[in-house]
Amino acid sequence: MKFNTLRVLNNSLIKKTLVLLFTVLTPLFALAASDVIEPPKEFSISNFDWVSIFTVVLILLMILVIARAFDIGSLTEKLTGKTIVSWNNVNAYVGIIVLILGMIGVWYELNYHGKYLKLGNSASEHGSTYDSMFYWTFGFTFFVFVVTEVLLFYFMFKYRYNENRKALYYFHNNKLEVIWTIVPTIVLTFLVLRGFNTWSKITTDIPKDSQEIEVFAYQFGWKARYAGEDKELGNTNFNFISGTNPLGVAEDGAIKELIVELEGEVAKLKVKQATAADSIKVWKAKYDRMVSTGLNRTYPEDFKAVKDQYNDAISGAYERQLEKDIKRKKTALSRIAEYRKDKDFFNGKASDDKITTELVLVKNKPYVFKFRARDVIHSAYMPDFRVQMNCVPGMPTQFAFTPTMTTEQAREIKGNKEFDYYLYCNKICGGAHYNMKIKVTVVESEAEYLTWLATQAPFVAPALPAAPATPSTTDSATTTTTPTVALK
Amino acid sequence: MKAVKYKDPKPAVVPAKLNLWLFMLASSMLFAATVSAFIVHRPDAEGRGAWTAFDLPIFFLYSTIIVLLSSITAFYAYKSAKNDELSQNKTWLLVTTVLGTLFCVSQYLGWQQMVRLELTFVNARPEDISASYVWVITMLHFIHILGGIGLLIGTWIQAIRLNVHKKSMTLMSITHTYWHFVGLLWIFLYLFLYFAQ
Amino acid sequence: MSTAALHVDHHADHHHKESFISKYVFSMDHKMISKQFLITGIVMGMVGMIMSLLFRLQLAWPDEQFGILETLLGKWAVDGKLDPNFYMGLVTIHGTIMVFYVLTAGLSGTFSNLLIPLQLGARDMASPMMNMLSYWFFFASSVVLLISVGVETGPASGGWTVYPPLSALEKAMPGSGLGMTLWLTAIALFIVSSLLGGINYISTVLNMRTKGMSMNRMPLTIWAFFFTAILGLLSFPVLLGAALFLIFDRSFGTSFYLSDIYLEGVGALENIGGSPVLYQHLFWFLGHPEVYIILMPALGITSEVISTNARKPIFGYTAMIISLMGISFLSFIVWGHHMFITGMNPFLGSVFMILTLIIAVPSAVKAFNYLTTLWKGNLRFNPAMLFSIGLVSFFISGGLTGIYLGNAALDIQLHDSYFVVAHFHLVMGSAAIFGMFAGIYHWFPKMYGRMMNKTLGYFHFWLTFITAYLVFFPMHFMGLAGVPRRYYQFTLVKEFDVWMDVNKLITVSAIVAGFAQLLFLWNFFYSIFKGKKSEQNPWQANTLEWSTPVERIHGNWPGEIPTVYRGPYEYSRPDREEDFFPQYIPDESAPEVLQPEETQKAPSEKEEETVETSVFFAAIKRVFGLS
Incomplete structure (x- = not known):
């Protein structure tokens, strides 16, 4: 026992000195650090330098030392039988403080960011049903949460x-358990029924007179297709897609061009x-030249490209790739030929379709988006x-809704003159996923919409050569998406 | 070696056997997944004209018959081992192994037949997704059969070394159970593919 | 000869030639394997966390240049700005690591291995060999996944769910090339590992319980591991099927998932008739049970830790088991709620919605039972207890938002928004990781024979708890404002500008949380070597694992395996002076027998009696110098 006591005391002496040193020195270091560097106007990690990293490490070390010190404390507690710090109580008090601060935080957050939430002021008809559904769920869950x-x-x-x-020896209480099985069940049944109604209404109630608009997604952008004079959208197929026919509509002129291409x-x-055999020689010559001249070391990236091509060529991968490409293009040709025989498919309804780079909708008019x-x-x-719906290659999807608030109204409500509705991409789709959006404008009257539509070029304009629809009402927001997409 | 004074509680089932059952459960789930993919996919693809129903190669029927026969021989192998009829046990094991190999040959011929009908694994024509499924399902089953044949050969070797008898039945009963499992699996898959095609 | 004797023989052989390799590397001892799982899990966890910090930096300061990133990542962060493709890769690998490698293998692998034999009274797992293979498959899988981060075209980057066609087409995204191939390899290895482990766990639970350990006397941890293993056994093969189809589509040119695709720079592809949604069905058939594979072991650990540290029986033992059972069963038929907006049949959507919301009932029962266990307890706030309470808190706050997301109508707006990120990071991320921490703090003495530093544990807990809420709670609000997840930066949309301060708060909190984990790491590794020596039963717990000696020996108990006389949660029995009553103490025994020294001494006395001991125990004695 004596031996132990001695050791503890010895150790504690060193450690106490260390604690003292650290507790005294750390703020000094911090102060010194703040003097050395200009305090940044806004905190940013990039302003993090070695001094601040050093400070963080010091803080961590401090915690370590404090922990050691308390360990020594607990040892002395054991030896002397007196309690210095009751960690149990400390934790209980910290718990209460965290709870109170946490709840204040929740309240603050609800007030502070609550106004940015997309709740209330819905811009579509089903949106208000959605919102009320949300409020009910929120009511229940928030109550339970608190x-x-x-x-x-x-x-x-x-x-x-x-x-x-001594703790209460309390194993179970059937009545209690039944209660908290039944009560959530009832609440959930209510929510399920409401949810079921809302969901069915949103997904299956499609007004007969809805206007169809095709919304087409690609890496990385959106296009919309409006019906022309004939009020009907033409047929499409992915085999018809080409530089001049980005959506692959069934229009004979464009298809003929594609076939030639x-x-x-x-x-x-x-x-x-x-000439594959020759090309192997060419690659070999290039490869040898680079190796012999030492260029492979000066331009390692170019050399890598050459080496890859050379390897492909000698392993036969190059020829196999060519064969595959030919086969694929031939399959496409034969499929196109097959479709062209079908006169119902090529009904000419696609010629006057308008392919646009923004969406314009009329308030209170029902729409069906075909994705x-x-x-x-x-x-x-x-x-x-x-509104949200996945756009799946090979599986057309749709969503029906009625906008109820014009862009102008939304701008007024939000007090933001530059506000615009957007349609975003919300399924991971590649590197530029974050920048894949299309502007949606809701106008007050049919007339405004028609004026806009008239400015959009039809797919085949009698006077104009077939060209991809060029946005006439270009604004900076929509064009940002187009440069990343070369449609050829 | 003298026994210890105390004994550890003896497991109710030989762990290896229980493990085998659990493994069979897991691999059934794999087949359940492929089969349900088939079921779910079919109407979807049919709607787009990307599904051809075709008759299964006749060799798959032969395989079914072979697998049925081999199940019977496997049962006799098990029974003879249980009755300590060691020479018969070896014979039955060998017969089952041969039948298993025949099954593999028959499967191979069946696939050749499919290739001749241009029902290849990689769909040369878009309508052949159904063929792709048949390939995947039969191939996955084939891997299981190979495992079964491995077990049979292993048991046979042990039988030659006189390690399979009335008091040492673990390996034999594992082989026996597993062989029935792959046999039943094939019969189920064959019937499924036959009627679902 | 009985199988038990065979078993003993086997160990004896093993012990004879125990070298460094057979003891620490290719060990078949369940305790060593559990440590291997734990340490690999912790290493993977650190990697996953650092990745999350990297992409959090990008989200908080999208326009700043961090020189350090270029030093670290080279061409993926030219001029100190993260590459968008690599950002996606980081998100993907972070998700994969956390879901599979840390919270599936690291959590359930560690504690199933450690506790199933110890708490049930078995010498080892049903099949130690398979158990070892399980770990090494997991290790190989981890190595492959980490290698995939370094390949030239970048790691898999289609999100951890790797939906085709994005993941199936090499040309669709750089990460869909070699990175994706390695990802699939890693996952295939992982599935093998997880099946080997799962088979073993179930088989041990069903088959290897000691005398008196009936199913209704099993600790809730074991129940949780048992159901987890069943879920894994039934759902991982389905993921294997999904992955196989994906591999065929990628490498052989089949069209299970591909149809009607025109690819930039390639042209129209030949594939017709495939169904991308099929993959989602198969994936989520695993994916949803996977959520419970992650969560249930954590809940089991919590039940044990809360009961022990509240010195009170867990409230509603049977209800807890029934709710675990209900959750397990329901988890197989609710996968569709991940796919409400894939254009699935609306009626099918309603069915999935109803089933999904039913799952909230057993979850609610669990939460209320935890609360009632705390009520009128005598709570000792060991770090393990704090982490368990933290788990309950996260489980409630994260679970409640599940009610929104399980509702098809509400999911229209919330799907794939930050609301989802907040939801699952709370309910399965933070909650499960807190369960893991609770387990580590609680069973560290059992694993290493030493104690972890409590005070550091307190700092670790409070820092992590507060920062975790600071990170994930504000995300709910972002989600409700329609901020989509997996966006590389938000500055291109004016409307998202208001969230920049929140993004910064989240990132700073995440960094603080990261530093808090350094405390844990220090505590963990320091205590392995230098921690205070543990007593035999440091928490005065009831379960069987605390009846083994502090020195961890092969075969767990030096003498006979103790018999079990009662359930695991007999705390604070009014008829007893002590506030615990271990499972292995017979009823008539006087309280003095409880002294740990007594139990420790008993075997050595026995050894003198048994003249002819088995080779096994002779070996043990040689190794540990007991004789």
Whole structure:
């Protein structure tokens, strides 16, 4: 026993000195640090330098030392039988403080950021049903959240350890357990029924006179297609997609161009195939030249490209790739030929379709958005309208809704003159996923919409050569999406 | 070696056997997944004209018959081992192994038949997704059969070394159970593919 | 010869040639394997956390340049600005690591391995060999995944759910090339590991319980591990199926998932008739049970820790088991709630909605039972207890938002928004990781024979708890404002500007949380070597693992395996002076027998009696110098 005591004392002497040193020195270091560097106007990690990192490390070390010190404390407690710090109580009090601060934080957050939430002021008809559904759920869950969290920390405080007390030997209480099985069930049944109604209404109630608009997603942007004079959208197929026909609509002129283009490509590939043996020599010559001249060390990236091509060529991968490409293009050609036989498919309804780079909707007019995707899964997300639907290649989807608030009105309500509705992509789709959006404008009257529509070029304009619809009402927001997408 | 004074509680089931059952459960889930993918996918693809129903190669029927026969022989192998009829046990094991190999040959011929009908794994024509499914399902089952044949050969070797008898039945009963499992699995898969095609 | 004797023989052989490799590397001892799982899990967890900090930096200060990033990541952060493709890669690998490697293998692998034999009274797992393989498959899988981060085209970057066609087409995204191939390899290895482990856990629980350990006397941890293993056994093969189809689509050119695709720079692809949604069905058939595979072990650990430290029986033992059972069963039929807006049949959507909301009932029962266990307890705030209370708090706050997301109508707006991020990071991320911490603090003495520093544990807990809320709570608000997840930066949309301060708060909190984990790491590794020596039963717990000696021996108990006389939660029985009553103490025994020295001495006395001991125990004695 004596030996132990001695050791503790010895150790504690060193450690106490260390604690003292650290506690005294750390603020000094911090002060010194703040003198050395100009305090940044706004805190930013990039302003993090070695001094601040050093400070953080010091703080961590401090905690370590404090922990050691308390350990020594607890040892002395054991030896002397006196309690210096009751960590049990400290934790209980910290728990209560955290609870109170946490609840204040929640309240603050509800007030501070609450106004930015997309709740209330819905811009679509089903949106208000959605919002009321949300409020009900919020009411229940927030109540439960507050009650249970408060109870949790209150119990933590109230029933903290006391040597003189024994816990209640309480195994179960069927009545209680039945109650808290039944009550959530009832509440959930209510929510389920409401949810079921809302969901069915949103997904299945499609007014007969809804206007169809095709919304087309690709890496990384959106296009919309409005019906022209004939009020009907033409057919589409992914095999028809080309530089001049970004949506692949069934329009004979464009298809003919595509066929010529594809045949040309096939011919080119065939030439490459015939001269594949020579190309191996070419790559080999290039490769050897780079190695012999030492260029491979000066331009390692170029050398890597050459080496890859050379390797592909000698392993036969190059030829296999050519063959594959030819086969794919031929399949496309034969499929196109197959479709062209079908006169019902090529009904000419696509010629006057208008492909646009923004969406213009009329207030209080029902719409059905028909979603298509070109390459990978995207998701059309219009939070202001409470609309979201995935766009899946090979699986057309749709969403019906009625906008009820014009862009102007929304700007007024939000007090933001530059506010615009947007349709975002909300399914991970590649590197530029974060910048894939299209402007949505809601106008007051049909006339405004028609004026806008008239400015949009039809797919095949009698006077104009077939060209991709160029946005006439270009604004900076919409054009930002287009440069990343070269449609050829 | 003298026994210890106390004994650890003896497990109710030999752990290896229980593990086998659990493994069979897991691999059934794998087949359940592929089969339900088939069921879910079919109407979807049919709607787009990307599904051809075709008759299964006749060899798959032969495989079914072979697998049924091999189940019977496997049962006799098990029974003979249980009755300590060691030479018969070896014979039955060998017969079952041969039948298993025949099954593999028959499967191979069946796949060849499919290739001849241009029902390849990689769909040369878009309508052949159904063929892709048949390939995946039969191939996955084939891997299980290979495992079964491995077990049979292992048991046979142990039988030659006189390690399979009335008092040492663990390996034999594992092989027996597993072989029935792959057999039943094939029969189920065959019937499923036959009627769902 | 009985199988038990065979078993003993086997160990004896093993012990004879126990070298460094067979003891620490290819060990078949469940305790060593559990430590291997834990340390690999912690290392993977650190990697996952650092990744999250990297992309959090990008989100908080999208326009700043961090020189350090370029030093760390090279071409992925030219001029100190993260590359968008690599950002996606980080998000993907962070998710994969956290979900599979830390919270599935690291949590359930560690504690199932450690506790199933110890709490049930078994010498080892049903099949130690399979158990070892399980770890090494997991290790190989981790290595492959980490290698995939370094490949030239970047790691898999289609989100941890790797939906095709994005993940199936090499040309769709750089990460869908070699990175994705390695991802699939890693996951295939992981599935093998998880199946080997799962088979073993179930088999041990069903088959290897000691005398008196009936199913209704099993601790709730074991029940949780048991159901977890069943879920894994039934759902991981389905993921294997999904991955196989994906591999075929990627490498062989089949079209299970591909249809009607025109790819920039390639042209129209040949594939027709595939269904991308099929993958989602198969994936989420695993994916949803996976959530409970993560959460249930944490809940089990919490039940044990709360009961022990509240010195009070867990309230509603049977209800707890029934709710675990209910959650397990329901988890298989609710996967569709991840797919409400994929254009699925609206009626199917309603069915999934109803089933999903039913799952809230057993979860609510669990939460209320925890609260009642605390009520009128005598709470000792050991770090493990604090982390368990933290778990309950996260479980409630995260679970409640599940009611929004399970509702098909509300999901229209909230799907894939930050609300989802907040929800699952609270309910399965933070809650499960807190369960893991609780387990580590609680069973550290059992694993290493030493104690972790409590005071550091307190700092670790409060810092982590507060910062975790600061990180994830504000995300609810961002989600409700329609901020989509997996966005590389928000500055391109004016409307999202108001969230920049929140983003900064989140990032700073995450960094503080990261530093708090350094305290844990220090505490953990320091205590392994230098921690205070543990007593035999440091928490005065009831369960069987505390009847083993502090020195961890092969075969767990030096003598006979103790018999179990009662349930695991007999705390504060009014008829007893002590506030605990271990499972292995017979009823008639006087309280003095409880002294740990007594139990420790008993075997050595026995050894003198048993003249002819088995080779096994002779070996043990040699190794540990007991004789």
